[in-house]
Amino acid sequence: xxxxxxxxxxxxxxxxxxxxxxxxxxxxxxxxxxxxxxxxxxxxxxxxxxxxxxxxxxxxxxxxxxxxxxxxxxxxxxxxxxxxxxxxxxxxxxxxxxxxxxxxxxxxxxxxxxxxxxxxxxxxxxxxxxxx
Ligand SMILES: Nc1ncnc2c1ncn2[C@@H]1O[C@H](COP(=O)(O)OP(=O)(O)OP(=O)(O)O)[C@@H](O)[C@H]1O
Ligand SMILES: [Mg+2]
Numbered sequence: 140x141x142x143x144x145x146x147x148x149x150x151x152x153x154x155x156x157x158x159x160x161x162x163x164x165x166x167x168x169x170x171x172x173x174x175x176x177x178x179x180x181x182x183x184x185x186x187x188x189x190x191x192x193x194x195x196x197x198x199x200x201x202x203x204x205x206x207x208x209x210x211x212x213x214x215x216x217x218x219x220x221x222x223x224x225x226x227x228x229x230x231x232x233x234x235x236x237x238x239x240x241x242x243x244x245x246x247x248x249x250x251x252x253x254x255x256x257x258x259x260x261x262x263x264x265x266x267x268x269x270x271x
Contacts, residue, residue, distance in 0.1 A: 140206040142214065150217070151197040156188050159200055166202055167213055172271060179251040180213060180269050186244035187217045187265055193238070195219025195263050205268065212253075212270040223260025231257075 145166050148159055163184045167177045184200075191198045198219025205212035224230045231249065236242035245265075249255040254268035 143204040143206065145202045145204055147199060147201045149197070149199050150188050150191045150219075152192075156185070156192065159188050160185055162202060163213075163215065166204070167269075170204060170211060170213060170271065172213070172269070176269060176271075180215075183248035183251040183267055184215055186248045187215070187267065190244055190265075191217045191219045191263075193240075195221035197221075198262075205270075210270050212268050214266060214268045217265045218262065220262040223263050224257065225260065227257055227259070 146162050148162065149155055150159060160181055164177060164181055167180045172180065188200060191200070195217075196219060198217065198221070201214075201216040201218070203214040203216070205214050229235050231245050232242075233246045234242040248265075248267060252267040253270050254266075256266040258264040258266075
């Protein structure tokens, strides 16, 4: 079945990040994710959303409900038109940061979710999925 669009939202400011987190939590809870999985999804969403703002110079997030005969999932897509990620392996390695972060956002998000997909450059599109 086709994915159901739940929400799309700009990501530019700290306030946008707060709203995005609340929307992700509400939808993950509505879909029936356990509280542990809600926390994992929220943590990944926070990291990826912050990257969109800090590294990608702002962009947007799309939250979708994935429906399959045997399982349901949530898909989060983060898009920006910033400088992009040129070395995927490097960016995904634990501890790599081009700024002053801990360099754990991308690698941590990948571990917390079931699927992780990175398309870049131009711009950056990161899609993550968690299945129930
Ligand atoms: N949307 C993006 N656009 C451009 N570069 C990005 C984007 N997201 C991540 N990167 C690059 O990948 C690197 C690793 O990202 P990651 O989130 O793991 O670490 P960080 O943001 O530097 O630190 P933190 O641990 O605080 O998240 C970043 O330092 C940046 O160079
Ligand atoms: Mg980060």
